[in-house]
Amino acid sequence: MKKNNPRPSNRVYSKRRCKQSGVEFTPTDARQIFSSAQHRIDYHNDLRRIKNEPAKKIIDGISKNAKILEKAYKFMNENKQDKIAVSFLQYDGFDFTMPCETLVSEAGNTIQWYLDYGFEGIDKEKKLFYVHKK
Numbered sequence: 007m008k009k010n011n012p013r014p015s016n017r018v019y020s021k022r023r024c025k026q027s028g029v030e031f032t033p034t035d036a037r038q039i040f041s042s043a044q045h046r047i048d049y050h051n052d053l054r055r056i057k058n059e060p061a062k063k064i065i066d067g068i069s070k071n072a073k074i075l076e077k078a079y080k081f082m083n084e085n086k087q088d089k090i091a092v093s094f095l096q097y098d099g100f101d102f103t104m105p106c107e108t109l110v111s112e113a114g115n116t117i118q119w120y121l122d123y124g125f126e127g128i129d130k131e132k133k134l135f136y137v138h139k140k
Contacts, residue, residue, distance in 0.1 A: 025049060067104040068120050074098045075123035079137045089134045095125070 019033045026045035033039075040046040077098065078090050107119040117126045117138060126136045 064105065067101050068106070071100055071104055071106070072121035072123050074100045075120060075125060075137055076139075078125075079123060079139055082137060089128060089136055092133050092135060095135070 017036075019036060019038075021030050021032050022039065023030055024041035024045055025039045026049040027041060029041055031041035040049065074095060078094055081094070082088065082090055104120070106124075109117050109119065109124075111117050111126050113126075113128075115126045115128065117124045119138075119140070122140045124138045124140070126138065128134050128136055
């Protein structure tokens with residue numbers, strides 16, 4: 007249970023505008039810039055979301071590429087194929103510009119890994135690919 011403050015302050019502060027909502031309020035402390043605790047929380051959540059947005063786009067893009075490669079891998083196994091055309095990946099919206107982990111295969115080709123799935127170009131025109139699973 008909250009106790010009443012035995013020495014309430016007699017200080018009076020001039021009205022201000024809340025930094026989050028723009029509503030005018032009378033602060034209870036000289037440092038107060040938000041009209042409520044929820045406005046303070048919302049303001050800092052908004053700042054964090056804006057700051058993290060570029061990283062979120064990259065993470066979402068890598069996850070999307072991994073799902074497309076997983077779909078291709080399952081398709082290849084169901085149809086007993088060992089390679090897949092680049093058009094399959096492009097049709098599903100694969101983003102070839104997304105950053106990834108790259109390794110060199112035993113054949114000397116580059117494997118681009120997106121989470122648990124990767125693809126390896128097997129021809130010079132990069133039209134056919136192997137899809138690997140870690």
